[in-house]
Amino acid sequence: MTETQPSPPAPPIRVGISSCLLGHEVRYNGGHSQSRLCLNTLSHYFSFTPFCPEMAAGLGTPRPVLRLVGDPDQPKLVYTDHPEQDLTQQLQQGYANQLDQYHQLDGYILMKNSPSCGLERIKVYQPNGHPHINRGRGLFAAALIDRYPRLPVEEEGRLNDPHLRENFILRVYAHYHYRHEVLANPSYHRLLQFHSSYKYVLMAHSQVFYKQLGRELAEAHREPLDEVLERYFSQLMEALSTPARRKGHTNVLQHLLGYLKRSVEGEARQQIAEVIDRYREGKIPLITPLTLLRHYIDRESNEYLRAQRYLEPYPEDLGLSNRL
Template sequence: MSTFIAPLKIGISACLLGKPVRFNGGHKESRLCSEILARHFEFVPVCPEVGIGLGTPREAIRLVGDPASPRAVGSVHRERDVSEALTGFGQRTAEQLDDICGYILMQKSPSCGMERVKVYQDNGNPVPGGGRGLFAAALIQARPDLPVEEDGRLNDPVLRENFITRVFAYAEWQRLQHAGLSRRALYAYHARYKYQLMATCRPQYQALGRLLAESSRQPLEEFAPRYFSQLMDALKHTASRGSHSNVLQHLSGYLKRALSADEKQELQHLIGQYRVGIVPLVVPLTLLKHHFRRHPDDYIAGQAYLQPHPEDLSLRNAL
């Protein structure tokens, strides 16, 4: 199993930590972030609207125009346009916070919202589907591989576990980069994420394998960033009970000569119960890890899937 270097740094909309930085002088504290995740991560709070010099309280801003490239203007004084300021602040933040491993954004915010932010037309009605906050858009464009999620979506246990898994995968890649990435280290990293990729996006796992097989003819400094971008895209897919069950079956195959008939039956029974929703993922996983402690396998011991994040986060208890 891997060891985790803690705490990892995650950028976050300051209002989610209870800081009174919103336009009305209030906040949008997320107890999940401020009380639970804050025990495990070092949060770096940012309020882009305060960051560009807007006071608190202040006139609210809204997005107007084309949803693909909206403008951020005052809700009362339309001539007050802060579009370039928010975009520039997002770009600078992406550059300055080069040691963060993820970002949590305030949903529906004209500066921080990741998706479905209201974009108003000249008649005062919002455009169906909405758009993206300008700070968030600039941040994501500048750091496309960085794990980014909205606070509301993190209340979904599947999305929460997926985001935190990506945060730790990103951190591990950063450590490889800082240590001086070698081709051998890249292959080992890919091997370590084999079953995690199979659980989230099997076609991408196979595509990445082919990419690696053809990589020997390419300079590592050109190939590695492309590989990592595709891996992070693959990890954005959420695993289902079916895909998790498939991985559990693959892992159990490494134990077929070590377990008794009764032990195999018990393990298969729990995997089946997980597949149909009777027990959470942590139940068959715990038994699998118990058997691998009794019958160690070096390859399996290095698999991120068995422990993609610290156990005390308890993220798989609700899957």
């Protein structure tokens, strides 16, 4: 009798992170900015790749305070007390080789307010010592996004918002799934399978992208595969770039309920519809109607619905839907 071989373990989900958030003492004052969320929770799901561009550039610790100066669109990095010393090229040389190694990352978590790692709202100072009205982006963060525009990137502080946290983690898993399920062995068939599984995730986030991608895939076989895959990936990540709203989730929940009209008796369907309506009104969290629908979908063994990533776009143990 032939024994069933176990499936090989899934590749780890690699996420880049500012070193100080993992407790590494690399900040300008020799300290760190340890993140409990990253260390105590996300580390169970992600394999973190830490990096500090300022240390990689040889600026050392402790070090004088750094700031950005000049044009907010193309700022320069200097020491606050010695603005005549331009450190921009030194920093860029420090992270250039590191960027080349990030093609296998599925996300990045940055330290806020940093002239190198800050994602947004970073002060850029004028010659008179006052900051510009327009804020900038840290030099490393800007280079990272320029090199990998589809990569999910977020500041650690913003992850304290439950909607932003859920959206970032959803995007990390979508990025990971697309790389391993489509790009690792590309074909039109694999792309269509992936799209089918993410159909309701897309519907919850954007009706526009949901319809647009469906139309494009209907004609995709007429175009070169590499062009189709590239365009789809860009549009997928753009569609998921903002958190889904309650209205979008309600629409998807009602669509899923519609598939059960022949297999679930009327009274039970009415109860599910009432739970969905209570979610729509903001009286209960998303996890409640989701759990109820999953129960009936599993009971009916509807393979099409069970394959929908919307029902579990990331591990349930993260508890993200409890706060939506």
